[in-house]
Amino acid sequence: MRTLLENANILASEGGGFRYIENGYLGIDGDTIDYIGPERPAGEYDAKKDMTGTLLIPGLVNAHTHTPMTLLRGVGSALPLQEWLFDRVFPIEDRLTPQDIRAGSELAILEMLASGVTSFSDMYMEPRETAAAVAASGMKANICRPVQSFDPNERPEDNFRVRESLELYDDLNGAADGRILVDFCIHAQYTCTEAVTRYYGDIVRRRGGNLHIHLSETEREHRECLETFGKTPLRWFYDLGALDARAFAAHAVWVTEEDMELMAELGVAAVHNPTSNLKLGSGFAPVPEMLRRGITVGLGTDGAASNNNLNMLEELSLASLIHSGVSRDPAVLTPADAITMATASGAKIQGRGDTGKLAVGMRADIAALSLDAPHMYPCLDPLALVTYSAQASDVRMTMVDGKILYENGEYLTLDREAVMAHAREAVKRLYA
Secondary structure (H helix, E strand, O other): OEEEEEEEEEEEEEOOEEEEEEEEEEEEEOOEEEEEEOOOOOOOOOEEEEOOOEEEEEOEEEEEEOHHHHHHOOOOOOOOHHHHHHHHHHHHHOOOOHHHHHHHHHHHHHHHHOOOEEEEEEEOOOHHHHHHHHHHHOOEEEEEOOEOOOOOOOOHHHOHHHHHHHHHHHHHOOEOOOOEEEOEEEOOHHHOOHHHHHHHHHHHHHHOOEEEEEEOOOHHHHHHHHHHHOOOHHHHHHHOOOOOOEEEEEEOOOOOHHHHHHHHHHOOEEEEOHHHHHHOOOOOOOHHHHHHOOOOEEEOOOOHHHOOOOOHHHHHHHHHHHHHHHHOOOOOOOHHHHHHHHOHHHHHHHOOOOOOOOOOOOEOOEEEEEOOOHHHOOOOOHHHHHHHHOOHHHEEEEEEOOEEEEEOOEEOOOOHHHHHHHHHHHHHHHOO
């Protein structure tokens, strides 16, 4: 099936940046982009779609989230991370059933599709439920089973989370025609013992997997690791061999100069979560300095309990704004930087080299923004428009692998009413 998107304004990739095409054409052959340009392409297409009044951008990549936490949206507001997590979140999570996980994941997918997200990296328990929701929806996702260990006497080979993580990788990596990839995961330094971290890190290295971790999210986490072990959380992971494979670290707010040197040397990527870090009072990740050092930085929403939404357009806007404000330099993180973080860099972190850009040969993972709203006119600078003006409500179409999953408020692969009903049932039971 070949489809031609006509009369579209296109934010195409060119070199390491972007090229704006006004009233152009984007051709799709199956799941792949086969033409982008200002002139109608030669050859025949099976279907033509008029995209007048829209701006096509690469599908957004939410590189760090916890999708089932949509069911905890707003829990523990106005609390710092440690109290929020241990006193408010964990007690509710202990009551979650696999059915709740599925309901929360589906609710998150509805929200993300409606805001132009085509792929996400998820960290949560019962990941098979999330994988099933992803498979049904048509989206892409990197999922993982986080490994934790709180018992210093636990033998690593007895840790059931390690076993579940490895089984998940063996069973589902590459599922749904490659839309589902499985990452390995250690939840955080403060939730895992040295023995389990060393044991699991060795397995990840031997399998050549992608490791997803939380890192130096708060000053307290960072300080207590220094006080207990005499080293930063990043050095703790490194010394235990957990960073010998590909790794990406969510948050990285309190990383030191030495940490960033090591990240650049090892190729450890970071995922910036500006809204969550602000809401929990965690601080500002040194993103401009990371980028200067050549560290890959993606963007994520974190979970809806600490955000309280999954709006990646909001994240890329905030990322640009806060670093300009903190540095008092309006060019320190440009709109092009922010959009790249939310698209190509996120795809790179996921290990998906065939998406994140609108270019010939790339997968047709596309979001279409309406230019009809008053706040989206005039389009004098498309990069600035996407970064500072666009809202999730402006998304008119979300396409993955050339297949439209969401268009003009309608979900084409999921039953919105059924998803909402399941979410209501879960919330009613959890908070009765």
